[in-house]
Each structure stands twice: as C-alpha cells, then as structure tokens.
Amino acid sequence: MTSAFESWVQSQECFEILRICARQVSIRAERIGVVLEDCHIAAENRDDYLSAVASDLWQFIKVNAATIAQQATTLLVSGDEAAFMAFISQKFLDNCIDERRNSNPFQSYYRKMRALLHKASEDGTIRYEAQARKGSYYAYSNRTDIVILPDSLSGADYSTWSASTIPFAKAYDSDAMLTLSRHFWDESLRAFFAEYLLPIRELVSFVCAKYPLMLTVDYQDALDDGDGEENATINLENRLVDTVAASNALDDSWKRQRPVIEADVIDTQLDAIACDCALEMTDEEQAILMQLDAGEKLEAIAASLGMKKASNVSYYQKKAYYKIHTKWSLWGPAEIKKFADVDEEEFFMFYEKVIDFCKNEKTCRDSRKGTSA
Amino acid sequence: MSTYTETLKLKLAWQAAFELRTCPDSDTLHVSEPDEHLKKHLAICHVCREKREMNTNERNAWKFMKDKFADITMKPGAGTEKQPGQIWTLKRELGAWREDGRFIKPPTVLLLEKIEGTSGWRVVQLYHDRLMMGDGDVALDERYGFAETWNCYSLKGDRLDKCLGTVKTEQLQQVLSASVTAFEPAPAGSILSFFRTMEIEVGSFMAVPAVAELMEEWEGAKEEVFELVPGLKLALDGAKGFVMDIAADTLDLLRSTFRPSLVLRGAATKPALPKLSDEQKKLIQEHCPVVPIEVKILEDTLMVTLKWIIGKPVDLPIFRIILNGAELSGYELNDTGRNMVIITCNNDLISNKSIQNVQLAECGKNITITIYC
Numbered sequence: 013m014t015s016a017f018e019s020w021v022q023s024q025e026c027f028e029i030l031r032i033c034a035r036q037v038s039i040r041a042e043r044i045g046v047v048l049e050d051c052h053i054a055a056e057n058r059d060d061y062l063s064a065v066a067s068d069l070w071q072f073i074k075v076n077a078a079t080i081a082q083q084a085t086t087l088l089v090s091g092d093e094a095a096f097m098a099f100i101s102q103k104f105l106d107n108c109i110d111e112r113r114n115s116n117p118f119q120s121y122y123r124k125m126r127a128l129l130h131k132a133s134e135d136g137t138i139r140y141e142a143q144a145r146k147g148s149y150y151a152y153s154n155r156t157d158i159v160i161l162p163d164s165l166s167g168a169d170y171s172t173w174s175a176s177t178i179p180f181a182k183a184y185d186s187d188a189m190l191t192l193s194r195h196f197w198d199e200s201l202r203a204f205f206a207e208y209l210l211p212i213r214e215l216v217s218f219v220c221a222k223y224p225l226m227l228t229v230d231y232q233d234a235l236d237d238g239d240g241e242e243n244a245t246i247n248l249e250n251r252l253v254d255t256v257a258a259s260n261a262l263d264d265s266w267k268r269q270r271p272v273i274e275a276d277v278i279d280t281q282l283d284a285i286a287c288d289c290a291l292e293m294t295d296e297e298q299a300i301l302m303q304l305d306a307g308e309k310l311e312a313i314a315a316s317l318g319m320k321k322a323s324n325v326s327y328y329q330k331k332a333y334y335k336i337h338t339k340w341s342l343w344g345p346a347e348i349k350k351f352a353d354v355d356e357e358e359f360f361m362f363y364e365k366v367i368d369f370c371k372n373e374k375t376c377r378d379s380r381k382g383t384s385a
Numbered sequence: 386m387s388t389y390t391e392t393l394k395l396k397l398a399w400q401a402a403f404e405l406r407t408c409p410d411s412d413t414l415h416v417s418e419p420d421e422h423l424k425k426h427l428a429i430c431h432v433c434r435e436k437r438e439m440n441t442n443e444r445n446a447w448k449f450m451k452d453k454f455a456d457i458t459m460k461p462g463a464g465t466e467k468q469p470g471q472i473w474t475l476k477r478e479l480g481a482w483r484e485d486g487r488f489i490k491p492p493t494v495l496l497l498e499k500i501e502g503t504s505g506w507r508v509v510q511l512y513h514d515r516l517m518m519g520d521g522d523v524a525l526d527e528r529y530g531f532a533e534t535w536n537c538y539s540l541k542g543d544r545l546d547k548c549l550g551t552v553k554t555e556q557l558q559q560v561l562s563a564s565v566t567a568f569e570p571a572p573a574g575s576i577l578s579f580f581r582t583m584e585i586e587v588g589s590f591m592a593v594p595a596v597a598e599l600m601e602e603w604e605g606a607k608e609e610v611f612e613l614v615p616g617l618k619l620a621l622d623g624a625k626g627f628v629m630d631i632a633a634d635t636l637d638l639l640r641s642t643f644r645p646s647l648v649l650r651g652a653a654t655k656p657a658l659p660k661l662s663d664e665q666k667k668l669i670q671e672h673c674p675v676v677p678i679e680v681k682i683l684e685d686t687l688m689v690t691l692k693w694i695i696g697k698p699v700d701l702p703i704f705r706i707i708l709n710g711a712e713l714s715g716y717e718l719n720d721t722g723r724n725m726v727i728i729t730c731n732n733d734l735i736s737n738k739s740i741q742n743v744q745l746a747e748c749g750k751n752i753t754i755t756i757y758c
Contacts, residue, residue, distance in 0.1 A: 044400070083513060085459060095490075338579050346393040347389075
C-alpha cells in the first residue's frame, strides 16, 4: 500500500466519499436483514445513520485496504465501479456479521413463529397478513375492519403481562408456540380493550420477556457443529441457574440483541422478489405453474397448451421450478439449523406469491413501469 | 456450513457472485434510454433497479473509490506472449445480453494448454471469492481466487485481453490433474450447486461460439468425426447461431463446456494425420455432445429425454434403445424443438420389472442409464 493511499484514507475527502457510498451499503445490509447501526438512529435521522455506517466503513477500509486491493484485483482491472461496489459491500457486511454475534435467537424464533402462524392461517383459524416493508401480523379474529396495532401501543413492558402456563422446555414446540400466540392475543385484548392485527415481532418480544430464549439459543448454536444436541438448551439452563454469570450474560445478551432486531426479506421485499421471479418466467412456464396450482394433470395441461405429451409439460415445469429455487437461494433468508420446517414454510410463502403474480401478471408488470426509464 | 452466520455469509457471497456475473456493467446499466434488453433486466432484477436510482454524485463516489484502489493493485501486463499457467482477462466485448434478460460478463481464466493446430487455448474459469469454493476447486494466489477445475473449455486466443500474471508450476499441475478427476457434485439445492450451474452457464456463453469457430479452423478432420458422431454436425450447425438458453436446463450440462474442448483436442491434430488414432476416436466417442438428461416411467410409458449440448436436435431416429441386451423397437421419437428429444415407448415393452438399465446406443456409443422399475 502506498503512502499516498494511506494519506487519502486519513483525509476528510475519504470520509465524505464513504458517507455517500454508505447508502448503497446500507441498502444491501437491509436486504439480508443486517441492521448496521442502532435501528432507532436509522428510523429517526437518516443522515446520522449514514454517517455512522460511513464511520464503520472507514474503519474497515483502513484496516483491510491491502487485502481488499488484492482480492478485488480482477474486478479492479475490469474498471467497472458497479463490480467493485458489489465486492466491497459484500466484504464489509461479512466483517460486520463476524463482529456482531454468532447467531440471532430472536430472529430464529421469530421466523419459526411466523412460519407457524402462516401455516395455521390456511385453515382459517388465524388471520395472517404480511405488509411489504412493515412486517408480518396475526389476529385471532375474522373482523374485516381490524387495523394494525398502533405504534403508540407497541413495545409495551411485557414483563408485567401475565405469563402463559407453557413451561420453558416446551417453548420451541409448535403447538406450544401457537398456544403462546393465543395467550398473547388474549392478553392484548385485556391490555388494549380492542382487537388489533398484532405484529409477530411484538409476540416474540413478549415470549423473550417471559423465557430466556436469547442466552440458550446462543449457546446451542455455539455448541453445534453439525450433529446437534436436542437437550443442550435445557442443560445450559440448569447449569447456569442461580449464578451471577448467568444473569450478567443474560443482561448482556439482551443489550446486544434488542437494538438489532432485524427484518428479513419476507417482511420487507417478498412481493418485489416474487414479482421479479414471475416476470422471469416464459409464457409457457407461467401457464404451467398456474394450471398445476389449479390441480390440473400434466396430460390436460399438455392438451391445453398444444403440446404432444405430458413430458413436454414436465420440461417447462422443471425449468420454472429451477428459476423459483434459484431466486429463493439468492434472496430468501439464510437457513436456520434445526428448523427445516421453517425454511420449507418460508419457501412456500414465496412460491405462493410467485403463483399469485403469475395469475396477475399485469399488476406485476405495471409495478415495474417507471423503473426502466 | 455449521452456523447461521456462515450460512448468511455464503448467501451474501452468492448474491455478489450472481450480480457480478449476470448484471450489466455500469456503462450498460446507466444509459439514459434503456433498450429492450435492459428493460427486461430491470423488470426482473431489484439490485439493478436500486443501482439505477443512484444519482451522479453517488456513482462518482464509487468510481472515485474504485480508482483509488485500482492505484494500489497490480497492473496487467501488455503484449505478453501467451503461455500455460497465465491468468488472463477476456475481452469486454464478449459480455452480452442473454435471451432471458441476464447480461453475462466475461470471467478471468487460467491458460491450461494450447490446442495444437488452432489458435485456441484450453482454459479453466476462475472466481475471485474463495467463500464459493467446493470439491474440485483449486485455490490460487489471493489475487486470482480459485480455479473451477470442473469448468474448463476452449477459447480462441484473440478472445484473451490482459495478462494478470502467472501461477506457480505446481499450481498449474494441480489444476490440470483436478480437471480430469471426478469429484462429488455439490448437493442438489445447495447454494454451491446454484453457483456452479451459473458458472457453467457463463463458461458456455464464452465457449460455445468459440468452439464453432475453432471447428472452422479445423477443416480436414470434420467429416470423419461427423461420421463417428452424427449429432455433432447438427449440434455445431446450431452453435453458430447459438442462443444461450439451454445451459440453464440441467446440471448434466456441467460438463458441456469441457467436452467440446476434448472433441477439439482430439480432432485438431487430424490435418497432420491420415486417420484419427484410436485414442482420438475414443475421445470423440466418449465425449459425444448428446446427453441423456432424464429417464422415467410415467404411467404406461418409458420416457428417455435426450439433450444436445449445443445446437439443434436431430429429427432422425439415430438412437437404438437396448433393453437387457436386445434392441427395443416400437418407440416414438418426439422432437420438442427445444434442443431436446423425448423417446417414448409403451410400458408393455418394459414390463419385465427386472430391468435394471436401459442403454442408448448411438453409432456404437452406449450410454448406460439406470432406471428403477
């Protein structure tokens, strides 16, 4: 590294450049559900937030400039700044992920809860709703005029709410989680005297206030190198009880986790990505996906599309599925170990959206107007 | 992958890889009037929609930072004589739009060996980010990333642009040796398998037109090879007007870019020889560009799907299906018109449930496929 480069890194000019670059980096961070700075700053003052991100970016570049220059050699030679931007954003976010924590138990629990409520909504007992860039909500109500819980009522001190009778050892069981969702609903009626679409995040915050989810799942992940031990959570709980270390660790865990409650792509961009995916399909692929969704047999689909054999339909079907899977492999949330059912349900949410957009391709295309000019 | 963090980082690396390989460069993206290709891309790629929202100030900031890093990275050599073991960029003009709305950017390659009698080189494709390494990849100097030894192909020498340096002799040997070794494929549905499929598509995009051109350089031995491999002539006829939407179909095409180079390697020495050697014939027969991609039984029919690696399908029944050593007759050959032929025959012909495999015999070449009845 040259001294001229080092002097530039130390200059105000460098920081100003990074401040401008911070916007793209933060967009990319949000896309994979990593909040770079305190989310309250992000919400309240975008300038302060970008300055804070730029400061982290500056630190990263100062320490890693030589490595970046080496690893990005082929991209730098190409001369394309977009390629360099993609590279440096990725490496910076890698670094942020390393520096933060090994896992996010809140998010893991949130995803499992969201997947369960979505699945339960299929038989109509629960109302589930996702709103782009806001989050996912639920209600044990069929009222059509129900509204989202106002911000003023969010973030209550749930430690004062009455606890459920579900023991901690069962807190990850699917049935128990649904019971907890019902319990939180009932408690919300008592507290707010009205029915609201409850943010699933609030439900999980409530669960966190009642059970030491943060500490134990952290430990489980740290222990886990592939085989997994079902009882690790409970064992740790037994081992640490009544110790000062346990309560300090729990406090610390809360402090570290609370400000960085993340929103993943399902809460923020599911519609946009599903629409992209639907538009990637050819007419044949769209038609086949829709007819398969309607329960049509391959032979009937082949006949309706003027194809000779069912196998021709299989060919397009396979291509369409490959496109959906590739898209999800790119933009779906990273898999959570031990929660294969969650990953499956999340994929299904995406798949359903893609089919919806295939059915309403016009809506999808209209949403893209104005983005190409 | 053992932790959520590692999975998240791999996903981030995959997102960057997809963007670096299939999104247009800055100059192509930031035009004032998008053409049809760009419009199509913007409709399916939220990353580029966001990038197009960057204002001039933001783009200049990234360009400025890229230039600062370019100053401290190595500079490519000019006018270097081509030698095995060198790392080369490919000419920027090779980047082009694909029918599906993706813009394929030329990768960096390592020269493996000169193809005798032509201006061609056998090369291996490189990728800079070692996070995407798996079985069969060979790590190189940090500046070059790793060699995808499962992704080798032939290129004309004039496609190479700038020489970035040379790998150590032992590294070249390691790559050569790995390129003829069978490795475990990446698990289906894994990020690695999606990445590798994309890399193969990129390689095919670069290689296929080159293969057709190299074939033209090699006039004398053509007819003899065509006699050996009837599908090849038709395949190569198709290759000249090649539209790259076929490689996305199946991982069975993983070897597609490797096989043509072997065909050429065997064939290229022909002008100096009165007859192809047995070894050359074997090479050609082993690497015939017709591959079976699927064998299955659907209700009462056995279906064998064949695909041409490049070019158009033949419409002649040049295949013989051999069941338990006896030739099968009474089957229907159905040309789907999409580089694919489906052979269908009645289940009566395969009613013997002990059948363990089907052989497709093509001009003396047997492709054995195991089916499970």
